[in-house]
Amino acid sequence: MVMKRIKVGIKGFDELVSGGFPVASTILLTGSPGTGKTIFGLQYLYNGAVKFREKGLYVTFEQTEDGLKEQAALFGWDFDKIIKSKMIQVLHVPTKEIDQETAKSIVDNVIKNKIRRLVIDSISTLAVNAPIYTFMTDAALIDISKGKSFFSPPVMGDFVVKRFLYGFIDDLRNVDHCTTILISESPEKGEYLSRDTISEFVCDGVIQITFESMGGEFSRSLLVRKMRHTKNDEDIHPLEINNNEGLIVHIIEK
Ligand SMILES: Nc1ncnc2c1ncn2[C@@H]1O[C@H](COP(=O)(O)OP(=O)(O)OP(=O)(O)O)[C@@H](O)[C@H]1O
Numbered sequence: 037m038v039m040k041r042i043k044v045g046i047k048g049f050d051e052l053v054s055g056g057f058p059v060a061s062t063i064l065l066t067g068s069p070g071t072g073k074t075i076f077g078l079q080y081l082y083n084g085a086v087k088f089r090e091k092g093l094y095v096t097f098e099q100t101e102d103g104l105k106e107q108a109a110l111f112g113w114d115f116d117k118i119i120k121s122k123m124i125q126v127l128h129v130p131t132k133e134i135d136q137e138t139a140k141s142i143v144d145n146v147i148k149n150k151i152r153r154l155v156i157d158s159i160s161t162l163a164v165n166a167p168i169y170t171f172m173t174d175a176a177l178i179d180i181s182k183g184k185s186f187f188s189p190p191v192m193g194d195f196v197v198k199r200f201l202y203g204f205i206d207d208l209r210n211v212d213h214c215t216t217i218l219i220s221e222s223p224e225k226g227e228y229l230s231r232d233t234i235s236e237f238v239c240d241g242v243i244q245i246t247f248e249s250m251g252g253e254f255s256r257s258l259l260v261r262k263m264r265h266t267k268n269d270e271d272i273h274p275l276e277i278n279n280n281e282g283l284i285v286h287i288i289e290k
């Protein structure tokens with residue numbers, strides 16, 4: 037069976053992943069601050085709406101809707117107009133308002149509105165703020181309240197974040213019409229690609245953007261670390277943020 041694919045539409049990108057993300061997959065987009073993760077997410081939704089008539093939802097805990105519109109406008113993407121036409125929806129949930137319902141309401145929204153492209157900016161913020169309810173209902177916690185727990189709180193917190201992520205990513209994967217980008221802050225150093233240390237294993241694909249000094253100048257590069265069901269490119273590619281086109285992945289001929 038031929039895998040259905042969804043084009044990101046970033047110049048140079050889709051050819052790295054055999055023509056696009058596998059439909060219904062969940063992709064982790066990880067990078068350090070200021071690497072272009074939000075621009076990638078905006079461009080994915082913009083192209084979906086304008087070139088492919090696919091509905092998008094951008095969930096942000098970090099920026100307001102106006103902030104995102106301004107950022108998109110830098111590249112000539114008129115989000116105001118597209119939002120009015122209902123092809124893209126922006127859902128801004130301030131961090132302090134994230135609760136046990138947030139993750140469920142995102143999945144419900146995707147199903148109800150037949151969303152094809154979802155971006156969560158960022159899964160790192162959602163994962164540390166949303167799962168408190170799991171914690172509250174966990175039998176082990178009830179034991180803690182009785183002073184009987186064997187877990188120390190930090191271990192418990194880590195465990196709860198992981199449990200939340202398994203459940204949430206599973207729920208997203210079960211929505212067969214939606215392909216999701218989960219934006220994640222990567223640790224500057226170390227062996228893991230995400231702060232929670234498991235989403236790179238649970239997600240179907242991982243894209244890593246790095247920002248490094250080369251010969252005194254800083255530059256961005258992009259690597260497809262994994263993509264299930266795909267013979268993906270494994271090279272590191274220069275990533276440009278272009279005033280007119282947004283992100284561009286450069287392919288260096290070998
Ligand atoms: N032409 C340009 N227009 C806008 N931003 C640009 C341009 N060229 C480079 N940039 C860079 O893009 C960065 C913003 O990208 P973006 O918001 O997508 O990063 P991010 O990875 O989401 O960051 P954060 O982790 O802080 O959310 C800025 O730090 C800026 O340096």
Ligand SMILES: [Mg+2]
Nearest residue numbers: 073074098157
């Ligand atoms: Mg960002």
